[in-house]
Every structure is written in structure tokens, then in C-alpha cells.
Amino acid sequence: MLVTASPLLGLLLDVDGPIASPVTRSIAIDSIATDLVELARLGVPIVFNTGRSDAFITEQVVPPLLAAGLPEGARVHAVCEKGAVWFSITHEGAGEIQVDEDLALPQAYGDEIELLVAERFDDLVFFDHTKRAMVSVEQRMEVDSETYLAQQPVFDELAMQALARHGFGAVREGDERPDVDGDVQVRVDPTIISTDIESVRLGKDLGAERALQLLEQDGAAPQHWRTVGDSRTDYAMATWLHERGHSVTHVDVRPKDGVPETPYPVLTAGDLIHDEAGADFLGRWVAAVRRGSLNAED
Known part of the structure; x- marks a missing residue:
């Protein structure tokens, strides 16, 4: 199903930290999967932009999404190994794996x-x-x-x-x-x-480029992006989007290394880190999309 209306929000998500617990290496907070599915149901495009393998996403991320009722027509994709591997996720599971062998x-x-x-x-x-x-x-x-x-x-x-x-x-x-x-x-x-x-050609910026290529195949680009990560290298996806004229705010769920100066806003979740911070922001975004507007703290 090709979506022609521009959605309010799009998500570009690192997996380890914001979505999967770095302790259990899995989705340990139930609301993460249910909120991701609700956002997809509301028309939000979601792309996981990770250094993890397609096998990890297929085994640890896809099943909770399906169990939470990922709807038909959801715009959900995975870019793995920092841009070298990618596939789409539907209500039936993981799609065909694509690999850039040159990398x-x-x-x-x-x-x-x-x-x-x-x-x-x-x-x-x-x-x-x-x-x-x-x-x-x-x-x-x-x-x-x-x-x-x-x-x-x-x-x-x-x-x-x-x-x-x-x-x-x-x-x-x-x-x-x-x-x-x-x-x-x-x-x-x-x-x-x-x-x-x-x-060196791999990175979260290449992942962001792959993400937009995937979304171009199934609908309109979002009005606003939220990129989420737990390390300095994750800022590259927000920087890539900003440099190409997209409205983007980055969420740092582990600001222990310090928040650098950026030309775009950066949000943190106070004392919450990793998947607890990720869960907090996902809940905020469900509320924001339902009311049809984003606040500065969203």
C-alpha cells in the first residue's frame, strides 16, 4: 500500500540501547513493542538503523512486533550492519534480505x-x-x-x-x-x-540514506524525524537528515559521553537511560501523533 499523505512523524532508531536492553540483548520492556506497533498503525514510518545483523533483528525484534499485532500496510524496515544489509518488516514477518557485497x-x-x-x-x-x-x-x-x-x-x-x-x-x-x-x-x-x-563507508549516515530509499518505495516522507541512539556515532543519522533539509531532532538515550553541539535539537530523558529512555519517548510519540502535534520535549 503506497501512502501518499505526509505523516507527522518518522522514526530512525538504533536498536541496542533504545529498543533492546544492553543487558538482556532483547526487547525487555513490553511497552516498547506495543508502542512501536501503535505508531505504525497510526501511519508513522519506522526504520531500525543498527549495527546488528539481520538475524538479530529477525530473532529479537520482529517476533515482539508480530505478537503486538503489527498491521498490514505498516511502513517498517530494518537497515542492518550500518547500511550494508536491509529488509522490510510486514505483518507476515521479515522480507527478502538485501546485501551490498562491495562493503x-x-x-x-x-x-x-x-x-x-x-x-x-x-x-x-x-x-x-x-x-x-x-x-x-x-x-x-x-x-x-x-x-x-x-x-x-x-x-x-x-x-x-x-x-x-x-x-x-x-x-x-x-x-x-x-x-x-x-x-x-x-x-x-x-x-x-x-x-x-x-x-569506513558503513555508518549510521549510510543507514539513514538506505532508510529514505526504502521509504520512497512505500509512501511520502514524514514532516518531522526523530532519530534515537546511545552513542556519539548515532548522531550521524540526524546530521545526514539535517544536511539534506529534513526537520530532525535527535534523542540520546545514553548521554554519558556528553551532548555535542549540533545544528538540530537534542533531547534526553533525564535520569532514564537505554531502553527505559526509549520506552519513555515512544510513549510520548504515541500521544503526540494521536493529538496531531509535536511539542519541543517530544
Whole structure:
């Protein structure tokens, strides 16, 4: 069903943090799924813009949406691995998976990192076999955050060294300049529960571009965007939208790193963080769409 009227609101959502609990790695607050479905029923386009794999979204996000009654004709999509993989979500479940193979790291590099995990970090992380383009390792559930974050830089440095052996120029996210000479082709991006090793062409800005391409196929663009994330890299989706003339407000559900200066508004949820903050804002947006207007705090 092609929607011709421009909806009041559109959502571009990171998954880990705002939607899925970083503790349980699942949707742990029931109102998140029910409010997402209600927003979809009200005509709000929703795109998950995540570094997670399509398998994670299919297993952890799609079932709660279907259980909450995702309606036929809902405009819901998923952009995974920061723009490398994408698919639509309907009332029948996940649609056909699309992959940009040009953005995938070589199998040989992934094999080396998998071996590194097995030999040195198996008690700390697991290798994510569901990724199609990125190479990712993730903190084991039984490992506490302090222990993981203390060892993460050691792994990241070894991952950088492996990239150099495979002939890649690489940069670590957050570094002011590359640690290697030559063209930078790959980024090592640590998060609070994982490390993603990825093409520098991947990012939440590419995810935003993919999101608009998906929405162009099923209806009009929204009047206002809300982008939601839990890290500095998530601001890229709001910046991309703003630079192209869209009305956008970013929601930071983990402003621990500080809120940077931006040309668009940034909202936080007071003392609430992660999925508790995400649930709070989703409830606000349901109320806003029902009344037909957005307030500054929405």
C-alpha cells in the first residue's frame, strides 16, 4: 500500500540501547513493542538503523512486533550492519534480505579474527557468525561490563594489527587520525558491548540514506524525524537528515559521553537511560501523533 499523505512523524532508531536492553540483548520492556506497533498503525514510518545483523533483528525484534499485532500496510524496515544489509518488516514477518557485497570484509580476515577469539578471548567475547559484511565480536553475557571494557582495547589493537597484515589502512573510531599510513579503508569501532570491524563507508549516515530509499518505495516522507541512539556515532543519522533539509531532532538515550553541539535539537530523558529512555519517548510519540502535534520535549 503506497501512502501518499505526509505523516507527522518518522522514526530512525538504533536498536541496542533504545529498543533492546544492553543487558538482556532483547526487547525487555513490553511497552516498547506495543508502542512501536501503535505508531505504525497510526501511519508513522519506522526504520531500525543498527549495527546488528539481520538475524538479530529477525530473532529479537520482529517476533515482539508480530505478537503486538503489527498491521498490514505498516511502513517498517530494518537497515542492518550500518547500511550494508536491509529488509522490510510486514505483518507476515521479515522480507527478502538485501546485501551490498562491495562493503563486505574478506573472509580470510574474518577467519583470522575468529581464530584470535578462540585462542585468546574466548572467555570474554564470542565471534558473531551472523554478520554478512562486518566482522564483529560481542561481550559474553556472563562477563561483567568492567572486565570486558578493560580488555576491549587489547583486542582492538590486535584487530588493527591483523588489518595491516591483510593490507588495509585502518582507523580506530574516536582516534583523531589514522594509526597507519595510506588510505583508510576499514574502521575498528568499539561499543559498550562489542567491537565492529567494518568498511569506513558503513555508518549510521549510510543507514539513514538506505532508510529514505526504502521509504520512497512505500509512501511520502514524514514532516518531522526523530532519530534515537546511545552513542556519539548515532548522531550521524540526524546530521545526514539535517544536511539534506529534513526537520530532525535527535534523542540520546545514553548521554554519558556528553551532548555535542549540533545544528538540530537534542533531547534526553533525564535520569532514564537505554531502553527505559526509549520506552519513555515512544510513549510520548504515541500521544503526540494521536493529538496531531509535536511539542519541543517530544
